[in-house]
Amino acid sequence: MQTVPTVSLNNGANIGSVGFGLYKVPLADSAHLTGLALEAGYRTLDTAALYANEEGVGQGVRAATEEWLDREDIFVTSKVWNDRHGYNATLAAFDESMDKLGLDYLDLYLVHWPCPDQDLYIPTYKALEKLYHDGRVRAIGVSNFEPEHLDRLLQETDVVPALNQIELHPWLQQRELRTLHEAAGIRTQAWSPLARGQLLEDPVLTSLAQAHSRSVAQIVLRWHHQCGVLSLPKASSAGRIAENIDIFDFTLSTEEMDAVAGLDRGHRSGSNPVLVG
Numbered sequence: 001m002q003t004v005p006t007v008s009l010n011n012g013a014n015i016g017s018v019g020f021g022l023y024k025v026p027l028a029d030s031a032h033l034t035g036l037a038l039e040a041g042y043r044t045l046d047t048a049a050l051y052a053n054e055e056g057v058g059q060g061v062r063a064a065t066e067e068w069l070d071r072e073d074i075f076v077t078s079k080v081w082n083d084r085h086g087y088n089a090t091l092a093a094f095d096e097s098m099d100k101l102g103l104d105y106l107d108l109y110l111v112h113w114p115c116p117d118q119d120l121y122i123p124t125y126k127a128l129e130k131l132y133h134d135g136r137v138r139a140i141g142v143s144n145f146e147p148e149h150l151d152r153l154l155q156e157t158d159v160v161p162a163l164n165q166i167e168l169h170p171w172l173q174q175r176e177l178r179t180l181h182e183a184a185g186i187r188t189q190a191w192s193p194l195a196r197g198q199l200l201e202d203p204v205l206t207s208l209a210q211a212h213s214r215s216v217a218q219i220v221l222r223w224h225h226q227c228g229v230l231s232l233p234k235a236s237s238a239g240r241i242a243e244n245i246d247i248f249d250f251t252l253s254t255e256e257m258d259a260v261a262g263l264d265r266g267h268r269s270g271s272n273p274v275l276v277g
C-alpha cells in the first residue's frame, strides 16, 4: 500500500496530494472502487451530487471504517449541483447528499460551478459558510471559479475557500488562477489531471516516461505534485488505481519540469466555466 502525502488547507485540515475521482463511476461500481482506492492508499475521495454515486462512496467509506480505517483518516468531498444554487436550496441539497453518503460529517463541500448567469454563487457560498460554522463540514471551497468569481467571493463573503477545484493538466496549466490562489491562501486542485487520457501520447511526456521507466500518467501526476497542485485522477481498475499513486519515489528535474511547462496550450477537455449556466 502506498502512503500519499498530505498538505494543510488554510483552516488547518489536511488533504491528500492525490485523491481518487469518481466522476462517471456508475453507482453499482462506486462502493467497490472506493474500497479499492482506500486499500491502495488513497485517503481523499471526490464525489458530487451530479455523479449520482454518493450512496456507493458512503458505503465504501463506512465498510472501511467498520473494519480497518478511522473515519478521521479519510477525506470526503462532495459538491452542490448547479440546479440547487441559492441559500435555502443549497442547505437542502447538502442534507440530501449527507443522507446518501450516510456519514456524520463531510470533509469538504464545494460550489460545483459558479453559474454566472444565475448570479447566485454568493448566497450559495453563504450556505456553505453556515454549514461550516455549524460543524457539519470541515472545510468549504469552490470549483471552476474564474478570477472574476473569486474576486467577488473574497470581497462579499467571510470564509476564504480552502481550495478551487479546476481543470488543470500540462495542456491547460492555469497559471493566472494558480498565482491568484497562492496570494489568497487557496489550494489549487486539478480535475481531469490526465486531460481525460487525451495527453497520454504527447511526445514530450512519452519521452519523459521512457527516461524514468514510468507510465505517462505517472509523469503527469508527479508533475502536478511537484507543482504543489492537488490532483484527482479517476481510474477503473485496481492496477491503474495503484499506478496513479505510485509516484512518490522519483523526481522530475528542473529541466524536465520546464519541458512540461512548455506544453501549455489552453486545451480544455471539459466545459468553460463562464459558459456553464
Ligand SMILES: NC(=O)c1ccc[n+]([C@@H]2O[C@H](COP(=O)([O-])OP(=O)(O)OC[C@H]3O[C@@H](n4cnc5c(N)ncnc54)[C@H](OP(=O)(O)O)[C@@H]3O)[C@@H](O)[C@H]2O)c1
Binding pocket: 020, 021, 022, 023, 024, 046, 047, 112, 143, 144, 165, 166, 190, 191, 192, 193, 194, 195, 196, 197, 200, 215, 217, 218, 232, 233, 234, 235, 236, 237, 240, 243, 244, 270
Ligand atoms: N469539479 C468539476 O467540475 C470536475 C469536472 C470533471 C472531473 N472532476 C473530478 O476529477 C476527477 C478526474 O477527472 P476525469 O475523470 O474527468 O479525468 P482524468 O482523471 O484526467 O482521466 C480519467 C481517464 O484516464 C484514464 N486513466 C486513468 N489512469 C490511467 C493510467 N494510469 N493510464 C492510462 N489511462 C488512465 C481513465 O481510464 P479508466 O477509467 O478506463 O481506467 C479515464 O478514461 C473526476 O473523477 C472528478 O472527481 C471534477
